[in-house]
Amino acid sequence: xxxxxxxxxxxxxxxxxxxxxxxxxxxxxxxxxxxxxxxxxxxxxxxxxxxxxxxxxxxxxxxxxxxxxxxxxxxxxxxxxxxxxxxxxxxxxxxxxxxxxxxxxxxxxxxxxxxxxxxxxxxxxxxxxxxxxxxxxxxxxxxxxxxxxxxxxxxxxxxxxxxxxxxxxxxxxxxxxxxxxxxxxxxxxxxxxxxxxxxxxxxxxxxxxxxxxxxxxxxxxxxxxxxxxxxxxxxxxxxxxxxxxxxxxxxxxxxxxxxx
Amino acid sequence: xxxxxxxxxxxxxxxxxxxxxxxxxxxxxxxxxxxxxxxxxxxxxxxxxxxxxxxxxxxxxxxxxxxxxxxxxxxxxxxxxxxxxxxxxxxxxxxxxxxxxxxxxxxxxxxxxxxxxxxxxxxxxxxxxxxxxxxxxxxxxxxxxxxxxxxxxxxxxxxxxxxxxxxxxxxxxxxxxxxxxxxxxxxxxxxxxxxxxxxxxxxxxxxxxxxxxxxxxxxxxxxxxxxxxxxxxxxx
Numbered sequence: 001x002x003x004x005x006x007x008x009x010x011x012x013x014x015x016x017x018x019x020x021x022x023x024x025x026x027x028x029x030x031x032x033x034x035x036x037x038x039x040x041x042x043x044x045x046x047x048x049x050x051x052x053x054x055x056x057x058x059x060x061x062x063x064x065x066x067x068x069x070x071x072x073x074x075x076x077x078x079x080x081x082x083x084x085x086x087x088x089x090x091x092x093x094x095x096x097x098x099x100x101x102x103x104x105x106x107x108x109x110x111x112x113x114x115x116x117x118x119x120x121x122x123x124x125x126x127x128x129x130x131x132x133x134x135x136x137x138x139x140x141x142x143x144x145x146x147x148x149x150x151x152x153x154x155x156x157x158x159x160x161x162x163x164x165x166x167x168x169x170x171x172x173x174x175x176x177x178x179x180x181x182x183x184x185x186x187x188x189x190x191x192x193x194x195x196x197x198x199x200x201x202x203x204x205x206x207x208x209x210x211x212x213x214x215x216x217x218x219x220x221x222x223x224x225x226x227x228x229x230x231x232x233x234x235x236x237x238x239x240x241x242x243x244x245x246x247x248x249x250x251x252x253x254x255x256x257x258x259x260x
Numbered sequence: 261x262x263x264x265x266x267x268x269x270x271x272x273x274x275x276x277x278x279x280x281x282x283x284x285x286x287x288x289x290x291x292x293x294x295x296x297x298x299x300x301x302x303x304x305x306x307x308x309x310x311x312x313x314x315x316x317x318x319x320x321x322x323x324x325x326x327x328x329x330x331x332x333x334x335x336x337x338x339x340x341x342x343x344x345x346x347x348x349x350x351x352x353x354x355x356x357x358x359x360x361x362x363x364x365x366x367x368x369x370x371x372x373x374x375x376x377x378x379x380x381x382x383x384x385x386x387x388x389x390x391x392x393x394x395x396x397x398x399x400x401x402x403x404x405x406x407x408x409x410x411x412x413x414x415x416x417x418x419x420x421x422x423x424x425x426x427x428x429x430x431x432x433x434x435x436x437x438x439x440x441x442x443x444x445x446x447x448x449x450x451x452x453x454x455x456x457x458x459x460x461x462x463x464x465x466x467x468x469x470x471x472x473x474x475x476x477x478x479x480x481x482x483x484x485x486x487x488x489x490x491x492x493x494x495x496x
Contacts, residue, residue: 050399074403081403087396090495091418100414104406129495149404 001047001153001185006061008039008046008210016042018211020061022204026152029179029186031196034206034213040189041084043206044155047187048081049074065153073153077105080151084158086138088130094141095126101149116144119174136167143171147178154179156188160195172198285464290472293465301454305473308451311367311439312481315374316431322375323383323427327390331412341387344380352377352438356445365446374438378431385427389420422496425489432481436474451477 006020016039024030032040045051049070052059065073073079080101088097099113117126120140130138139162146154160168176199179186190196196203207213267287274286281289294301330337356373363369393416401411443452451470458467 045399048403050402075405077405079403081400083396083400085396087394087400089397089415089419091421091493101404104401104404104410104414131495 001066001187002062002064003047004062004064006043006046006059006063008042008051008060009058011056012058016210017046018209020210020212022202022212022215024185024187024202026185027179027183028201029188029199030202030204031200032187032189032204032206033191033193033196035208036191038206038208039210040191040206041157044081044157044187044189046070048079048155077149078152080146080149080154082142082146082154082156082159084161086130086135086142086162088138088141088145090130093127093129094122094133097130097141098145098148101145105149112150113148116147116178119178120144121170135162136164139163140167140171143175147182147184150182151184152182154184154186156186158190159188161190161192168195175199282462282464285468289465290468294469297466297469301469301473304449304451304454304470305477307367307449308370308436308439308443308474309477311370311442311450312374312435312477314367314371315376315438316378316428316435318371318375319379319382319431319435320428322379323386326383327386328412330387331390331416332408337387341384344383348380353441356442359442360445365448369445370439370442370447370450370452373442374435377438377441378435381430381434382424382427385423385430386420389423390416392423393419422489422493425485425493428485429482432485433478436478436481440474 001024003020003022006017007015008017009015020043022030032043034040042051046059047063047065047070051057063070068076089100092100095113095117098116102113117123120143122137122140122144125133125137130141133141139159143159146156160171163171172195175186178184186199188196188199201217203214203216204212205214270284271287273280274284274289275281280286285293326340330340352373355376356369359369359372359376363372397415397419401415406414439450440452440455443450444456447453451474454466454470455474457463458470
């Protein structure tokens with residue numbers, strides 16, 4: 001993927017993205033980090049071909065994905081997108097939701113769907129409706145759905161922001177495994193720097209003016225195993241930082257009660 | 261309990277007051293009238309039912325047809341919806357004599373009236389159901405490069421179903437109203453004709469039996485989308 005000098009504005013008055021330049025090799029993961037409203041999701045929507053979607057949208061610059069424009073690439077069926085909200089079809093079961101892109105595109109397969117359901121830990125829930133699932137479960141369904149068509153490019157828009165830390169870490173590992181298996185190129189938008197460092201080969205930090213503030217390649221440091229280990233280490237540090245003090249506080253309160 | 265109380269009150273005043281009997285008859289008189297004239301009443305009710313069902317089915321088909329056209333030609337919705345809303349300013353019941361002239365005294369004019377009056381709620385509910393689908397779902401379909409028919413079949417139609425059924429519920433009673441009002445304007449047979457004659461000839465037994473049949477028909481008609489809703493929509 002090659003992105004050259006992208007400038008974008010919804011209206012003539014305000015530019016949302018300024019001089020965005022980056023490139024990404026097949027199978028690599030790019031994380032885009034930045035504060036709310038800096039244009040991360042807009043950039044992702046441009047890469048997916050959703051934007052520009054009206055005449056008032058102004059897009060300058062060049063984006064090439066395997067030699068195609070984002071819109072042409074979308075039409076090849078190799079693209080998958082995961083929104084911040086799970087965006088599940090409320091009338092379909094877990095299995096039917098995961099199957100939906102496969103049904104539409106004709107890519108993937110039954111075995112693949114079953115493996116994906118298992119991978120995200122929802123085997124017992126495959127006949128449940130989204131109404132009967134927790135927020136975390138819905139995110140897991142959406143993640144499985146995005147892999148159901150063996151995408152070659154996966155765009156993730158703050159996919160794990162609604163999850164608790166335990167499920168976040170499990171899904172980081174699942175994402176890594178799925179990505180490694182399929183050699184999928186991933187672009188993930190997040191405001192969580194830790195998440196970006198754990199998942200990505202390259203990190204771009206965007207400032208509030210819609211430009212790239214900082215760019216860092218971290219590929220050499222990470223392999224799938226190292227990443228999983230890092231995730232475990234991250235989990236332990238979270239556990240030590242948050243859970244241990246909470247446990248201590250509970251124990252202290254219990255001791256005080258016993259004294260009384 | 262309330263029903264028994266109402267029936268008892270009706271029977272009491274119908275038996276003891278000449279005025280009430282002339283105006284509302286009484287349950288026992290209505291029952292004996294229905295028993296004596298059951299074949300005539302049944303034929304009238306069946307005719308009205310056929311007109312209402314046919315009208316409703318035509319309304320559903322036309323609504324779906326226009327919506328499908330709007331899905332294929334998205335700009336069409338911007339024109340169609342305002343026209344539909346403006347058309348509702350006309351009290352559609354005034355079209356009944358026009359349909360009698362156009363289609364004659366047979367059931368065709370009643371079906372046309374019933375279809376016209378029940379079309380709007382179904383169409384607008386379908387349009388509203390479609391408009392309520394989230395932007396993310398539309399974008400997801402766009403990313404998956406789903407064709408228009410796939411979108412209609414897999415997403416638009418199922419997700420609009422609760423709104424469509426809400427519209428059909430309204431149209432169920434409207435279709436009966438449409439058929440009965442058209443029968444007022446001139447018909448060979450039907451509950452509307454019975455009601456019209458009963459008012460002219462001052463026949464309270466005929467009027468009350470026709471009214472009760474219309475009531476039960478409306479109730480039966482309304483229960484159908486209710487059952488479909490319970491069976492089909494388990495995700496709300």
